[in-house]
Structure formats: C-alpha cells, structure tokens
Amino acid sequence: MSSDMDDILQIFFQECDEQLQELERGLSALSDGESEHETVNAVFRAVHSIKGGAASFGLDNLVRFAHVFENSLDGLRSGRFAPTHDVVKVFLKAMDVLSDLVNEARGGATVDSARVAESHAELADISGTGGNQNASQAATTEDVIPADFSPVPMDFEPVPTDFEPVPFDFDFGEEEATPAAASLLVTFRPHDALYERGDDARNILIGLTDLARECDGEIQTTCDRSALPPLTDLLPDKSYLSWQVVLPPAVSEDSANAVFDWVSEDCDFSIVREGAEAAAPQEPPAEQPEPAEVVAVMPPVEDHEAPPPAPAPSVAHPIQILSPLPAPATPDAHPGPSPAGSAASSTANGAAQTAARKPEQASIRVDLHRIDDLMDLVGELVIAQAAIESLSRRTDAAGQHELVQSISSMQSLTRDIQDAVMAVRAQPVRAVFQRMQRVVREASSMTHKDIVLTLEGEDTEVDRTLVEKLTDPLTHMLRNAVDHGIESPEARIAAGKPAEGHIVLSAEHRSGRILITIKDDGAGINRQRVFETAVKRGVIPADAVLSDEEINNLIFMPGFSTAAQVSNLSGRGVGMDVVKQAIQSLGGRISISSVPGKGTTFGFSLPLTLAILDGMLISASGSTMVIPISSVIETMIVNQSDVYALPDGSNVISIRGDCMPLIPLATVLKLSNSSTPDSLDASVILVVENESGARAALIVDEIRDQTQVVIKSIESNYRQIFGVSAATILGDGSVSLILDVSALVASAIGHIDIKPSNIRAELAA
C-alpha cells in the first residue's frame, strides 16, 4: 500500500506541476489584460486542484495556503474585484509561494514562513477580508448552502455567467475539480455498537472538524434529536442521535470517507456533494433545526426502535457509502479513545511523509497518438525483419536484389522509429520558459525595475534532457538581462523609452536545431567599456583591433570578469562564461547582437537531442573518429605553401586570406609522435569552428563517411579525455570517439596565445 501511496503522491506532484504551469499561463494572460471568464476559471481551477489533492495527502501547509489563494481568486471570479496590475502581481507572488510549498511537500527546501504569511496577508487584503480569514470562511460556508445549485461557493451576486458549469478538462483533474462546486454534506447515525466498542460519535465529529480545518474551513453541525425519547424511556446505552455536517467545498469525498473507515460497520452514513443535487430543491440547511429535514437525508436505520425517519423529499443521492478507503486517512481523524483510528491515520500520514521525502522519479507524459505511431512503426519493423529473414534464405540473384531493397527500406524504417522515439521524448519548452517568469519577477523586484517577460514559442519541442538542462543557462541569462541589460526606470524615461522594460524569450525550430533567443530592449552592450575591461584584465592586448561582434563575444571569455567586480560595471559579464560552457556542453552555440540604446539579443542554437548527432567519420593515425557535423565549416586539401610556421613550432594555415591555427589531430591526441607531418601537401583538413566563432584547421588522414551516431558518455563509462566529448559504437561494432571541437580549438588558440581574429588583424596591418 505504501508504494501505491507513493505512486499516487508522485502523480499528484506531477499534476501539481501541470496545474502550476496552467496557473502561470492563466496569470500571465491576466496580466496581459485578458480577463476572459475562462482564463479566470482556469486559474481558479488550478489552485483548487492543488488544494484538493494536497488535502487528501494531509499536506497541511499547502492546503492552507492554497485555500487562501483560492478564496482570493474566487473574488476575482465572482467579479468582486478586477484583475488589475497590482492584483495580478499579488497573485503571481502567491503562485511562487504556492510552487515553493509544493516543492516543500515534495521534500524540497522549507519555505520561509514569513514569506508565506506575507503573501497570505496580501491575498487576504485583495479579497477584502483582512486578517479575518476564518470568519469570512465561516460566513461563506453558510452562504453556500442555500445556493445548492451554484457551482461557486461564494456569496456573490448570481451573475448569469457565474452559473455556467465550470468547464473542467476531461482529464485526471476532473475528479479533483468537482469539489469546487459545492459543500460536502455528511450525515451519520451511530449504531449502539459504536458506543459498545468504546468509540463515540464525538470522534467522528472531531475527524470531520479536522478535515475542515485542514482546508481552513469550518464545519456546520446539526444534531437531529427527533429520535430522542423522553428521559424516562431513554435507554442509556442506545444510540438515538444523528448528525448532519456541512463541510467546506474543498474537502474531498475521499477524505470524508476516510473518517468513517473504522466505524463503517457501526454507523450509517452518507456523503454527498451538494452540487450533485441541483435538480432536487432542498431547504436551506441554515434553517434545519427542524428534525424532519435532517432525517430526510439519512439512510434508514435498521437496528433501531426509534421512530423511523419521516418520509421526506429525496434530497441527494449518496454517492459514496461504505467505501473503505485504505489510502489517505486524515491525520488525527480519530483522536481520543479510538486507538485503531488514530493508529491508522498516523500510519497513512507517515506513508505520505515518507513518500514526500523520496526522490522524484523521472517520468514524462506522452500523447497517446505518439505511442501509437511508435507501435505502428515497430509493427512494420517486425514485418520488415521477417521479410529480410526469408529473403536471406534465397540464393537467386533476384532474391539478392530484393534483400538489398528490403534492407534499405528497413533503414528508413529505423529512421522513422528514431524520429518517433524522439517525439515521445520531446517536450515543449514551456515548462522551462514559464519558470523564467518567476526568475524575471524576482530579479526585477530585487533591482527595483519594472520588467515584463514575454514568452514566444513555448510549444516548441525539444528532447527532455535538453529541456532540463536549459534552466540554468536561461536563468543566468535572464537575471543578467534584468540586472545589466535593462536600464533603471529613470534612465529609460530619460532615453525616451517606456519605464517598463521588456524581455522576449522565444524558441523556434530552425534547420534541425532549436533556436532560443533572449531579447531585451535595454541599453545594449557598452562595447567601449567591455573592450577597456578586457584590456584591463589582460584578456586581449590593448592594441587589439576587434570587430563589434568580437567585442560582444568578449563577455563570454573566462577571466573577462569575476562576478564581484564586474557587477559594478554597467556592461554585462557576470559569469557569462559559465553560461557559455553550459550551452556548449549541450552542443549549442551562442550568438549576440546588440544595438546601443536599443537592446541586446542573445541566441542559443541547440541540437534537438543530446542522444544522437550527425557526425563526420574521419581517421587519424589509424583511428576512426567522429566530428560533429555542426562544427565542421568546410573540408579541403591543402598545399604546404599555405602553411606558415610560427616561432613556437606551431603552424597556421592561410585559407583564402584567413589564417587559423593548424591542428595535427593525431599529434594533439597523442596518437602519433611526430609533431607535424613532414609535408602537408595534399593533406586533408577540416575547418572547424567553436561556439564563439574561433576557427581552426584539423589535419586528418581521411574523411570516411557522414553518419548519425548514438552518443555514449565516455565520462560515465571511463573517464574524461582531452579532446574527446563522448564515444559511439559504429556499424561494424567498433567503438569510436567523438571529438570535442571546442576543446581542440581552444587548445590551439591557447598555443598561439591569441585569438585568430587578432592574427587576421595583425596580418592585415
């Protein structure tokens, strides 16, 4: 059971992530001025679902906060206040707190209670309840009961739109979402046996009260005394009373059911959601001290000599009676003299807590049709394999021909399967992008700037591993954009720009890669300053002549800046080399364009997957190696006359007037002893480029093929090797190394101690 609970909890957390995304999306839409009823509903629903789920796992902190959040959102939904900029801001802040609380429940860092309290107070302010949250909740609970057909548990004027059934998604969230509609009505009548066992009706009521408190609500209890005889006729150990309890809408049927887990044999009870009884008009329970009304809801009592319940209009359909639920017992559902009850609930609670501490299992949700596509392809693969098998038994020439054809069709099938699997692993970048909203929000509040982040192309899909690894670089870049890119509001106004800064984060597919751009409308890179700083730090010589782009790229140079010092500069540069490394390790490239006064655009170009790459098979000193095709600019055969020796023994090659370091691959990788081949005449070279655009020429023995290779980590299987980023297994079964072009180029540039562009500049001079 415990592992079942873990699974359920995991699913809950996954759903929380989805709901938080939904929330973020909705709030973003609201802040963009969209106030569609559906958007507000979606936001409300998201918070409500989180609350509902959390309640069933006894995640009190989460439930409490979500409840306040939900209350405030309900004010918005019912039109009591409008989604103004300030209101949405408070909601966004609350969302961050909520998301942290989810994380806390998952076993993450504990959320600062002051932060929670602050957000709590802000939410209460918005909904106009001040600190009087409980009182307001009590009032709402009362108010909701008469409005038995209203799906909205709040005391607003019944505007027609509000009576629209909330259009829930027909997915997992459906059951969770229903509680939004109405209060939960619990009626129960203890049997004599309940008291005989030493239990008490009181414990059930306490259990229900606790349930309500978990959702920051209160219960409304009505005691039915109609069956109570005069004292003289009363048998002391006979049970006569029954109760009707109205629980807040946030309490789920399941958790209410759990209260009766240990008394289901000794107690008649029914649990009904008020929303389910729209068709059956009911007297408002507020006027329910009249016994008949109450009894009407009761199921008949068998072992009882008291007057049977008065016939009354059927009110509700008990939807869940006697469904012993092993799972989410509420903590303290049965305090007092019900040891079994409390033991059970504490066990369940314990299970929930253990689960919370368990590391998160990686899992993804995949559209069913993608799996179906994959299945179809696998089916075809089986057929193709059978065809090849039968063809291979034939010896005639025609058979051979067909076999070749069959193999080639299998090849294309394999490609298709590969694509299909990639599609399964692909995830929209939305998850990461939406997290960035928070990064920008926090950074801008820290720097006292007003900045709007616009997301574009969030549906662009990339491999899951890539999605996860994008978070850090993007966070860094966005913080940087907020901190250094966007000017202070005063400076912006002085420059004739709106005080509110704007950053666009977008993603798109471009020629088999994903292109992510971060564009701000700030002051742009102050090249003069970057140049001066680079000179000061010895990154470049003082007389270096650099193009604008080269200066821009300086900010990525390691050693260009150390965070503490550079944060005093107006230019960019805080830890950008870290970003660059991260992007490079993902096989990506960074580009910068900056217009002074207009803003800066950073572009990340990344492969769609980290698992497979298109590579060029080359050989050097008898070893076959793979060079990622994305870093190969051109291939050519050179003459000795193009090669110039430098005093330190290294060589540069001039290609159409461009000079670049010459890297004898076999020597650099220590595959061969001779430092350079005697003559470079007719040598094959590959011009390769690293992410910052620095080029070098690799001398190889021959170019063999161009193929797709599956990347296998060499670090996890062996250890890191200079110049090698990974390994792969070739078609003939041999292991081949995938070269790390960036490292090779960097080492070559290091050898000649200067950027290639500088050589160019010097040669030209």
Added chain:
Amino acid sequence: MTADVETPAVPSTAPVPLPERLDTATVGVLKGLVQQAEATESALDASGVAYVGGLCLQVLLASGRPLVAPSEKVREAFALFGVSEFLSEPSTPSSELSA
C-alpha cells in the same frame, strides 16, 4: 474513569454537580443524577465537566434540565455536537454559581 463521580448528596435546590467525564461508561450514573435532578427540580452543574460523549449528551438533551455554569469543555463539546443552542436556552434560574 468514573472514580470521581460525586454522590448526589446535595440540597434539593442546589444544582446537581456532574462528573468530570461524561463518557459511555458514565451514562448510567448520569441518568441517575439527571433523574434525581428532575425529581428535585434542580439544575445540573456542569462546571466540572471536562468530557461529554455522545450517549451522555443524549441523556442531557432528553432530560431538558438546564445546565448551569457549563465549563469551556462542555461548551466546546456542545458546539461540536451542534447543540450549542441547548446551552444558551434561557432556563438557568440559578446562575449565581458561575459568578
């Protein structure tokens, strides 16, 4: 649990003090006390009551005898049982005890 049940040796007009725990085990005793209070037309003194269970509640409700000086626990219990109105019924002739 019923150790501290006090004997109903009280003058007829004085409220009958109730035991500290009105749980299932005490219900018989309570019924006796309440019947005695009924006979003497006296009220019930709930000032020392710390626990009220469902069965004892039945006895108290059935008797209709006024409860004087209900302790905080009694108020809580009655609120829990949804019968708070029974406590506040204006039938407490001798509330001087609570003063």
